[in-house]
Amino acid sequence: MPSSHRPLVAVLSMLLLLPFSARAGERPARIVIDPGHGGVKEGAKGPGELREKEVALQIAQRVRSRLEAAGGDVYLTRERDAQVSLTERVSLTNDHGADLFISIHANSMPTKRMRERTEGIETYFLSANASGDDARAVADRENAEAPVSRAARGDSTLAFILQDLVRTEAHADSSRLAYSIHPRLIRGTRAADRGVQQAPFFVLSGVECPAVLVEVGYISHPQEGAKLGRAEYQEKLAEAIADGVLAFLKETRRRDATREPQVAGPVLP
Template identity: 80%
Template sequence: MTSSSRALLFLLACICWVPVTAGAGERPARIVIDPGHGGVKEGAKGPGALREKEVALQIAHRLRSRLEAAGGEVYLTRERDALVSLTERVEMTNDHGADLFISIHANSMPTPRMRARTEGVETYFLSASASGEAALAVADRENSEAPMSRAARGDSTLALILDDLVRTEAHADSSRLAYAIHPRLVARTRAADRGVQQAPFFVLSGVECPAVLVEVGYISHPEEGLKLGRADYQEKLAEAISEGVLAFLKDTRRRDAARPAQVAGSQTP
């Protein structure tokens, strides 16, 4: 290998590592990946024996490998086919002091006609009100494993919790993270673009960092469901999500570095 080739490889490696590795005295970005469902909670069903819980876990492992290769400190809320409650997932994320949270799911439709025609990727961030009825239906399905149903919890209580979240920078950054990931998902997979959405997901509501939920496709669709079970397609999904994460982290670090340092006692009460 020539010296110019070695220099080029070194430069490329540095570019890949900048977003998630830290500067002097700083730790790497800490990322929690949440494979949806698990154990007796199988999630949505796909062609043959394909289940959402398996697809989500496989993609999560692939995503972790990519983010770790880029220097990230990555945790999974479940490493295997095990039942982990939504509350435990939230607590685990906060206990790790995560900088980012990404929940992986696969979507589905209830009727044969809708299953045959509905496909595509969606990326969600938290909101007290959903983007529409379809987004609310997705949230209700994913929230079915929550300690209480949406009806039992009460919309007013949820709104009270989320009103406080709306004022936090983590919530604003959740939107930025969703918009960093989603177009890359569409470009890599060429899946139907069902947009960035917002909805009241329980698993996102208690996380103390930027958080998104990615519906990687409709496992109930006869063609897209088969794709979701393929290793090569899962790699495309993992690659797209990791690229979005790295772009988000790079932009966030650039933003934070540009902020003026606060001097103790300079703020007025």
Template identity: 65%
Template sequence: MTLRLPPLVGVLVLLCLPSSSRAAERPARIVVDPGHGGDQEGATSPTGLLEKDVSLQVAKRVRDHLEEIGAQVLMTREEDQSLPLPERVEFANKQRPDLFVSIHCNAMPTRRTRARVQGIETYFLSASASNATARAAADRENAEAPASRGGRGDSTLAFILHDLARTEAHQDSSRLAYAIHQKLISATGGADRGVLQAPFYVLNGVEAPAVLVEIGYISHPDEGSRLARAEYQERLATAITEGVKAFLAEVRRRDSPKPAKVAAPATP
């Protein structure tokens, strides 16, 4: 969990967020979260490729690309280590980030669905899932969450999510998800499974716009093979970076001070 300083000082201003004087004085600070790790292996491909390894490899590439454009990037993990979901959220909030991006691979449970289902999904937080697919993805990723907050009927979680729905961070999470998803589909030609909402534990409580990207179905024979290739991982990482850039540019335009209107001179 180390802070990697951006190498291209000349472009720092490109990623400054103008929504506050504090943000305007520094480059964008982004937490990248590679899913799983250690004894939490996540999903597995037909050839034995592990989600925890792919998510870390892609996350490192995302970090490198974001640093190249001047961002400060912090990773929740930089090696194969176990890291509980609450610690990921706690770490992120301590950094006071402008964005949080969690990277995962998806999977299907049966032989028939593993052979058929592939594609990319991008999520932001909601108290209820968009559909059965979103619910299944959240349930799988939340399996590592503490039991006291992992259940569907947790009233505290529902209260937090209800409150969060009214915040600007939640609205910006939606915008960030769409920006990243569009770039991913365009760059990879992957099946577009949409921008969805679901109650992911790792997104709950992050005090910044936050998304979770399912970069593909590692359980699918073809897509699982693609996820193992360095060239494809590079395409994914570049697309995620381009999505982040597009979102930051949108926020900068939105939050830039508007020029004061000058009253027309009175007609004599």
């Protein structure tokens, strides 16, 4: 295909996937993109001066551009290199009445040998139990900035139970969102596939909409870390994430449109 036609094809492809912007009587989907860390919380370190907080923000901005071009109403939890607490990120998402939440991070390993050997992309959704020791370790690292207890968030036991009921369907859809985004990330980047996993991430636990956390690669790996700092590779990641979101929203709107209204019936003895 001539290169001059590719931008047009890309635009047409996005229009065909529009599930949320152009239909009469429907508001655009509200999507919150969460660039991990920020400010003094630099996150993981990569080659040279590369830092997770910078990579996460750059990719988040690229994802926003793509989703806004498709008609989405997109917010970032931080627009610049600023420190935003995990509690503030959750509150911002819920205050916006978000339909989707995507948190973007880069992974790392602690020892030189592990840094040289470990690479690849992982996509997470919330679970009380981690899907393995590695998933638990990732959650522990990302939760290091979280309040030390539920009391620190000001949650009562009753409020937590009520919120949990509200999140039930959102949690079920979170796994669908993860499986929509992850294969596209692997196809688009040809990175090592570390799978869709589950773990108890604080930033996912309070969000009242489908939510995933994407570890876009190991910034500590010599080659993959260098890629994460490059604009062309970040565009591949952003394109895959945006395409996964669009496909998920299209399928979800189709599903919700065919649901029969739920009407309460008589209580049988």
